[in-house]
Amino acid sequence: MxxxxxxxxxxxxxxxxxxxxxxxxxxxxxxAVYLDGNSLGALPVNVPGAVEDVVRRQWGELRIRSWSESGWWTAPERIGDVIAPLVGAAAGQIVVGDSTSVNVFKALVGAVRLAGGPASGRDEILVDASTFPTDGYIAGSAARMTGCTVRAVAPDEVPDALGPRTAAVLLNHVDYRSGRLHDLPGLTAAIRAAGAVSVWDLCHSAGALPVGLDAHGVDLAVGCTYKFLNGGPGSPAYLYVAERHQAAFDSPLPGWNSHAEPFGMRSAYEAADGAVRGRVGTPDILSMLALEAALKVWSRxxxxxxxxxxxxxxxxxxxxxxxxxxxxxxxxxxxxxxxxxxxxxxxxxxxxxxxxxxxxxxxxxxxxxxxxxxxxxxxxxxxxxxxxxxxxxxxxxxxxxx
Missing domain, CATH: 3.90.1150.10 (Aspartate Aminotransferase, domain 1)
Incomplete structure (x- = not known):
């Protein structure tokens, strides 16, 4: 030996x-040695039983009653509150649902609107030059929707690139290719000082290291749950909206689930209070409750x-x-x-x-x-x-x- x-x-x-x-x-x-948990986490032993209960009892027996009796309707916020301490956030600021890409779009358009957008002279979005490709694609679409332009910069160049035209900055906490951990506290402070809004992608950090969203004054953040949180293939992502921004957060995808009165079926949209306004449509219950079961390991x-x-x-x-x-x-x-x-x-x-x-x-x-x-x-x-x-x-x- x-x-x-x-x-x-x-x-x-x-x-x-x-x-x-x-x-x-x-x-x-x-x-074998499994060293790909940063792409797909391993299966927690309690998940198959939990999913079977969702399918056989909650869906098979209770059927539509499970929206209330099994807590389906509140799952996005409830599971968000479980994820919150893992990324250094207080309860009531994270909602679970949709894919990471969809949440990046919500967050980035919402960030431009929070900053005032082109009408206030802020017409530029800065994007991590080494970002995962989808983030760059979404940034381009968000820019077209909001009348902004996109500029790619290396994370360590962000402080010098910030200016009065900067509306939002989209950065990865950990670079997906190299594993480099970027300076979330320092970069967030620089973005805030410039009057811009920060959006952090936590896909490769949540569940692996301390993030400190609240402590460091992050504005908006998104992340997936199938890597270090072991939520399963394609498990729903999440959106963090800092409490101080929730009243003004204007999602570009105002679905019926984020309405103040979702069952009122009114033609006019009125956003719900809190992080709930980050919801869009009907939650994907099977994968969401599999994720909830997977997160129980963090209660040990x-x-x-x-x-x-x-x-x-x-x-x-x-x-x-x-x-x-x-x-x-x-x-x-x-x-x-x-x-x-x-x-x-x-x-x-x-x-x-x-x-x-x-x-x-x-x-x-x-x-x-x-x-x-x-x-x-x-x-x-x-x-x-x-x-x-x-x-x-x-x-x-x-x-x-x-």
Whole structure:
């Protein structure tokens, strides 16, 4: 047994989150290592039973009565209040529903309107130049709708790019490709000082590290729930509207679910109070209640965002150490920053034949993913990954790199 294998055993023995692994369906992990939780989280063991109850009893027996008796109608706000402490928000500011893309659109158009838009001279939207493509596509559509232009800038260039024309700024908390963690507190403060409105995409940070939406004065935020929150494929996203903005938040998608009197069936629209005005149409109950079941892991006394973050940093540190020890020098380049304050919960490695390497890794039981043109991406979900998994993954990587 190598020194690193022995250290992995010792680290696993001291891991305060080790018992949480049993809350997930991971039967194959005796022979495989799942490092793609930043794309799709593992299945929590309680979700199948919860979904069966929704289908057989709530839908099959109670039928339409479940909108009231089973709490279907209030699920978007109720589940939003469960997510809120995971991203540092007080209750009443998050509503769950729709996709991340739809929520980015709501948030970005709403942000331009909160800033006053072109009528006030604010006719420019700044967008993270390295953003996930959909965010850029949505920003372009939001700009066309609001009469704004879009300018792509690197996150660290945002303070210098801000000006009196800036209406809104859309940024990713963690870069999806490199795993770089951006300075949410500092950038939010700069955006606020410039009189613009901040919109943060939390897809790669929620459930992996502290966010601090309220503490840092974030205006609007969106995020998905199928990555580190383990809500399931295509599980609904969420929208955060800071309480101070709720009365003025003007969603571009005013559906009947966000009406002050949704069953009044009035032809004139009147927005509901609070975060509810971020709702649109009928909630997707099956996936939403699967998400609610998945989030129960966060109610365990041994699980907290701080504990998850501490283990995330330890896992990613150890992975980089193992890669450095096992992989021939110069074969890969670590793209993810080494500094803890600049790292999310993934490690990205650059190599020229990354696509072929990832195919071989998956065949060998180490599941990560590939991002064109040359990035191997490995996500670390501390709730169910151990240090022996990490050491084994690095060892297999070295073998497949030849």
């Amino acid at each position: 190598s020194d690193l294998e022995e250290r992995a055993r010792e680290l696993d023995a001291a891991d305060q989150l080790a018992a949480v692994r049993g809350d997930f369906v991971l039967d194959d992990l005796d022979h 006394p041994d699980v907290s965002v701080d504990a998850v973050r501490a283990k995330s940093l330890a896992l990613t540190d150890f992975f980089v150490e193992c890669v450095t020890a096992y992989v021939p020098e110069g074969r890969v380049e670590v793209v993810t920053p080494a500094a803890h304050g600049e790292r999310g919960s993934q490690v990205a490695l650059r190599c020229a034949d990354a696509g072929e390497v990832m195919e071989r890794l998956i065949a060998a039981g180490v599941v990560g993913d590939f991002r064109a043109p040359d990035v191997l991406r490995f996500g670390f979900t501390p709730l169910y990954l151990g240090f022996a998994d990490v050491e084994r993954a690095a060892r297999v990587l070295a073998r497949e790199l030849g």
